[in-house]
Amino acid sequence: MRQISIREFDIATASRQEFQAAHALLVRLEAEAWPEDPPRSLEDWERSIRSVPPFWAVHRWVAWQEGQTVASANVYMFDTEHNRHIADGYIGVDPASRRQGIARKLLARIVAKAEGEGRTLLVAGTDSAIPAGGMFMNRIGARVVIVSRTNQLDLVHLDRSLMKRWCDEGPRDLFTLGWWIGPYPEEYLAPICELKAVMNTAPRDDLQMDDWTWTPEMLRQGERSLTERRTERWTLHARHQTSGELAGYTEVFWESGQPQTLWQGDTGVLPKYRGHGLGKWLKATMIEKVRAERPQVVRVRTGNANSNAPMLRINDAMRFRPYKDWTTWQVELARVRDYLDRQ
Numbered sequence: 001m002r003q004i005s006i007r008e009f010d011i012a013t014a015s016r017q018e019f020q021a022a023h024a025l026l027v028r029l030e031a032e033a034w035p036e037d038p039p040r041s042l043e044d045w046e047r048s049i050r051s052v053p054p055f056w057a058v059h060r061w062v063a064w065q066e067g068q069t070v071a072s073a074n075v076y077m078f079d080t081e082h083n084r085h086i087a088d089g090y091i092g093v094d095p096a097s098r099r100q101g102i103a104r105k106l107l108a109r110i111v112a113k114a115e116g117e118g119r120t121l122l123v124a125g126t127d128s129a130i131p132a133g134g135m136f137m138n139r140i141g142a143r144v145v146i147v148s149r150t151n152q153l154d155l156v157h158l159d160r161s162l163m164k165r166w167c168d169e170g171p172r173d174l175f176t177l178g179w180w181i182g183p184y185p186e187e188y189l190a191p192i193c194e195l196k197a198v199m200n201t202a203p204r205d206d207l208q209m210d211d212w213t214w215t216p217e218m219l220r221q222g223e224r225s226l227t228e229r230r231t232e233r234w235t236l237h238a239r240h241q242t243s244g245e246l247a248g249y250t251e252v253f254w255e256s257g258q259p260q261t262l263w264q265g266d267t268g269v270l271p272k273y274r275g276h277g278l279g280k281w282l283k284a285t286m287i288e289k290v291r292a293e294r295p296q297v298v299r300v301r302t303g304n305a306n307s308n309a310p311m312l313r314i315n316d317a318m319r320f321r322p323y324k325d326w327t328t329w330q331v332e333l334a335r336v337r338d339y340l341d342r343q
């Protein structure tokens, strides 16, 4: 096999030529995963990797063969008070360079870094469009913990009369809706942290991940990152009229570099306020605003665990359709170390 050289890709010191070569590989890998999407520009990609919020520690590597980039890898580790056992890894090998042991070499870098940081669990995701990912994860001893669907709604198929009904039937005698376009208002940061904790009630199946706790500082860090990557967030929230409590929310993300695609982020309603049709009211009101004010958007994408029946029921009724699967895997780092030592 021609010589492979693996080098750390440090965004603070990488040369322009290294950025260009790493971007060319990313475009090849993304074309395999999202064939209908236009390629991401170098500028967009560079902005996105330069704007990772500081509650993540990130390390990246690129594999070179005869001056070409043939693979890349990264590991994200939470720099938070919780979930310090997790290392979230990714390896992507150019389709033309697979089955030569390149991923194994990159895996060794990820494992060494994660072990050095005291992590014990490796988590990674694979895309059903690329079955080799699942084969590889099986081979290294990982187990499937969550199967999620990436759902896509082509807006021409949206059931508009149903959206009108969900809006008309919204429980406006009990709750009031309100918008946060862009950053959250300062006075709501603490209650928003509490509200966002509702996402801990979404199914995590067997994933060994502790509850996620937001702080006002983390919210602001996340917002700075969105601004840097030119992504706009719209949040629609519901407030319980008698208690004044935030009862639920839905959020969408729109990246100016990919104007045709809108990403649906969280939708959550506190358990005590479920059963009033709030989820439907929030989602229908949001989609109507998108249709009215973002005519460029032709499709909405979202990820839902297959076990999340209530969310899937709403999305299916809106005519989201399964696009592909995203599978989350986990494996103890000690087990991956055994696999690497056996080679």
Ligand SMILES: CC(C)(COP(=O)(O)OP(=O)(O)OC[C@H]1O[C@@H](n2cnc3c(N)ncnc32)[C@H](O)[C@@H]1OP(=O)(O)O)[C@@H](O)C(=O)NCCC(=O)NCCS
Pocket: 089, 090, 091, 092, 093, 094, 097, 098, 099, 100, 101, 102, 103, 104, 105, 124, 125, 126, 127, 130, 131, 132, 133, 134, 135, 136, 139, 343
């Ligand atoms: C998954 C991926 C990284 C594997 O890259 P690769 O360089 O071909 O993998 P390697 O040659 O290093 O193989 C490592 C092991 O996985 C096995 N493996 C890899 N691809 C396989 C496949 N398609 N079928 C069966 N086994 C496979 C190899 O046989 C090898 O096993 P061994 O240790 O017993 O020899 C590559 O297919 C890819 O980029 N996929 C898209 C991104 C992705 O899904 N990444 C994985 C999750 S982060």
